[in-house]
Amino acid sequence: MWFAERPLLQVALLEDRLVIGAAGRRWSGRHGPAEVVDLPKSDPQAPAWQPAVAALNGWLRERDQKRARLQIFLSSQLVRWQLLQWQPQLARAVELEAYVRLRFRATFGAVADSWRVVHSEPLPGRALPACAIDEALLAELQSLRSAGDTTVVSVVPYFSAAFDRWRPSLGKRIAWFGVAEPGNLTLALLHGGVWHGLRSARHDRQDTAGWRSVLPALQAQIQLASGLDLARTPPVYLVGCGIALDDRRDPGLVWLAAGSGTRPGIERMAWGI
Amino acid sequence: MPALRMDFLRGHPTASVLGWTLMLVGLIGLVLAALDYVQAREELQFALDRAERQTRSVKTRPRGAAPPLALAVVTANARVSAALAHPWGPLLKELEHLAGPRVSLLGFEAQGATRQLRITAEAKTMAEVIAYVESLRLSPVSGSVVLASHEVITQDGVSVIRFSVGIAWRDAS
Secondary structure (H helix, E strand, C coil): CCCCCCCEEEEEECCCEEEEEECCCCCCCCCCCEEEEECCCCCCCCCCCHHHHHHHHHHHHHCCCCCCEEEEEECHHHCEEEEECCCCCCCCHHHHHHHHHHHHHHHHCHHHHHEEEEECCCCCCCCEEEEEEEHHHHHHHHHHHHHCCCEEEEEEEHHHHHHHHHHHHHCCCCEEEEEEECCEEEEEEEECCEEEEEEEEECCCCCHHHHHHHHHHHHHHHHHHHCCCCCCCCCEEEEECCCCCCCCCCCCEEECCCCCCCCCCCHHHHHCC | CCCCCCCCCCCCCCCCHHHHHHHHHHHHHHHHHHHHHHHHHHHHHHHHHHHHHHHHHHHHCCCCCCCCCCHHHHHHHHHHHHHHCCCHHHHHHHHHHHHHHHEEEEEEEEECCCCEEEEEEEECCHHHHHHHHHHHHHCCCEEEEEEEEEEEEEECCEEEEEEEEEEEECCCC
């Protein structure tokens, strides 16, 4: 029936996995089970997101989810991040947009011309987090409408969703905030809501040695670029998502768990938490 | 700590919940102020209409004779008029004329009904004071003249005599 509520599906897109879950009742705060679809290795010539979008398309057709609304969360594997310096002379939104595009082009080259960029709300004097994805990915997601009356209501980088979810936990003191995903670690340095650094690094290993191997290097790069003298090591707040945890107790490392005793499964990426 | 709120379908980040709430509160305030303004305008218009109607009715109302005054009021009016009808102009002019350049007149206190007058003035010497009092005595406007008081005071390093004279005056004519 047309007046029936359209189902809301929360979807996480990764290079090698697709996670789909039905959104729970908003008032209950609980999430239902999520389905994880392992994907075949993608063609090296094809975009990294293509297997996940193709699998999502097939899943919607198989399950006859023709009227679903989709909330998409993107793994950092599919997103490029930059932290841009504040430019006081850019007064209009169009100028700021052009500046962000130019910075991505300067960093990544002409390929950035085919990217869609977004940035956070600019605050005077503060660095501006910005990210980019393939314009073709958005076009493919929009074409899911061909599977019926499916609508994509949002496409959000998981790092952004996780930060918005956990930012009250960081406090006002200087701290690291990171999201450890399979094969990727994205790390930021913040102080009282001001961004001092934001970088992402890939790694090959899926176990705990993976993100641990890139964490010191990322910290060193960000600290050097920020020019901050970190006499006392700031705490590291980490969101683990689909990664293995070891029993090592690291002083200063705080895991931001989605629930008590919850294993940091890949499902939380679909919930954006 | 500001949220990132990044969404590739939204393009620019939208305002926060707080922003929307403030806008809603502002809109409600705007509507209330507009209603208040409309009500105030209506009240003003109503008051103007009523004032215009009252003015029109006063203009069109025939003027009747004023009600007769009570006898006591008439008597009091006559008494007050008689008390105020003294020739103050010629009297004050005569007093100033008699003072001349050597006496400075500072004030008059008059009781119209009793024809008593008190003059306060200043002069440099006692001789000038006495001369002024004598000229008052010889004046046709004065009945009796009494030098009531005098004192020596210093103004800007100069000593002067401030004095007051009581006069019972009468019509010069």
